[in-house]
Amino acid sequence: MPVITLPDGSQREYDHPVTVLEVAQDIGPGLAKATVAGKVNGELVDATRTIDEDAQLSIVTNKDEEGLEVIRHSTAHLLAQAVKELFPEAQVTIGPVIEDGFYYDFAVDHNFTPEDLEAIEQRMKEIVKRDLPVERSVMPRDEAVAFFRGLGEDYKAEIIESIPQGEALSLYKQGEFIDLCRGPHVPSTGKLGAFKLTKVAGAYWRGDSSNEMLQRIYGTAWPDKKQLKQYLTRLEEAEKRDHRRLGKELDLFSLQEEAGGGLVFWHPKGARIRKVIEDYWRERHLEAGYELLYTPHIALEDLWYTSGHKGFYSESMYAPMEEDGQLYQLKPMNCPFHVLIYKDRLRSYRDLPLRWAELGTVYRHEMSGALHGLMRVRGFTQDDAHIFCREEQIEEEILRILDLTIEMLSKFGFSDFEVDLSTRPDKAVGSDAIWDKATEGLRNALERKGLAYSVDQGGGAFYGPKIDIKIQDAIGRKWQCSTIQLDFNLPERFEMEYVAEDGERHRPIMIHRALLGSVERFFGILVEHYEGKFPLWLAPYQIVVMNITDRQAGYAQDVVEALKKQGFRAFADLRNEKIGFKIRERTLERVPYLLIAGDQEVASGRISVRTRSGEDLGSMTLETLTQRLNQEIAEFGQMQPKLENV
């Protein structure tokens, strides 16, 4: 006779085995309606699961995170059922839950069209109306293989075959549709409803590009219609800040078909912003103890053999070009060049650490399908630096890098960081001793900086452990920009040395690091983060001065000159247009400050100020204005970043 203990400690006693759903029903019909699954002694189970002994039970509803997952998973099954009804020849494969929704992969010859998607969605709604019970059953593994083979579901059979023999598998049946699944699922299809199919795409069977391609249907599912709508609105908002769209609208950059894919053209306004970013970057690096380097764009092919890139990176490198019987190749990375400068003379331990930074433009032949606006391009500028140091200097150097990274990312307005420490993979160069020591150095630096981090065991590169830092943008998306990477390989390959105190030659440690990642990509992230409304210090133009009639043209120009003299990026809009028209245009251009010069302003020697957010600050003297602007610039990005947030 089961005694059911609920999360609040209350108990219910039954004189017969009960299902989760029955308990929920007992508590209240409202709860029963919202119930999608149950948690019995910590195990997530179907709401129809029978409990026959004493147990801890919590009812999982569509409001719980786990309940939402159940809904999404069940909606994926619903999709598969609808597809099987409409396209009986389609074979089902897998259908997992993903962020905000789910997908299901099918093997079919027919290509799903947008119209098909609509028909499938319609059929899904019909099945919801049928309110079919979802029934769980158990089948021995071998029987299950034969069962799915019998149905002509070869992919399913293959999945089951990869499960160890002797295990019993659970199957879920709704109407005529049966699928292998761990569950749990909603008790009946009527529990589903707030979903939408979003897109069709190709996807490789088992994620392997040497396998055949399946057709994947993506969908999103939510507890109710309202949340579904909110999600769709969120997608629209994200689309509005798409850097490709804003890049065109605000005339910041372009990609030119005539030049080839993945090659970025910076227009005047984009270039202004880039200059601000780069000036700041160089200045901070010099202050932080770096020296700046410039290196060529091409080098002899042999160099890339020495560095090893011809071996493990050649697929991404542009083909060699021949000149005077010698082969040159475009650089995909800056590191070998910095190594050459190091090797240009004999280094002493007294020289170390050497910190060398370069905004180095590299070219990588990314696969055509990978290209994406500024986020994934073929020619880009890394904010690269290499630190050559002694083993015992690792920790201190990493700490310095972390300081600079956090400061710089904060300056650009990011305050949420996610940090990963990746350790030694199975295949790696360098002794265990040096790996341990280096990894410890990275770990200690993170601890000293007070950064919370997660460890990606075995996730490091073959040549050294690394720290990656992700930032979160204004709408919660995460971007990996910064990477700090130890390298035991290149110093070896190039036989780098320094003379130590003992007079012997030793091998230095090399640290690669990029803080912004690439200037192009970081710029794209900034555009989306700010929706083109760059903070004052970054804005391509900070101030526009607009006259009301020709009479104030001279005054407006004087104001512009005065502002420029103080280092502001200002321009005049003297077009013979109504002030409302100019305000509209310049606001859409996201110029932070709009100054208006009419007869009143000329007479008083003041200026009327309006912000791009539509705030009318009234009239003020130029001095008051520039004070305000200077303060706004100085204060920006000085906020204390959140360090403990993982």
Next chain:
RNA sequence: GCCGACGUAGCACAACUGGUAGUGCAACUGACUUGUAAUCAGUAGGUUGAGGGUUCAAGUCCUUCCGUCGGCACCA
């Protein structure tokens, strides 16, 4: 690279089953001299991404290439 969709004026988009390529904004010209998110009128602008084919006739159908978009795979 793979699967699919798409490519029409500077931009955003129209053009029923093949039958004279249009609209809005921008540009240009003129008028208006204007007070906080669009003044009015006029003018010009296109070998429909490129090449090949089918047809009396192709923006529309077929084909190759290029590019873009959504995914997959790969990745700063």
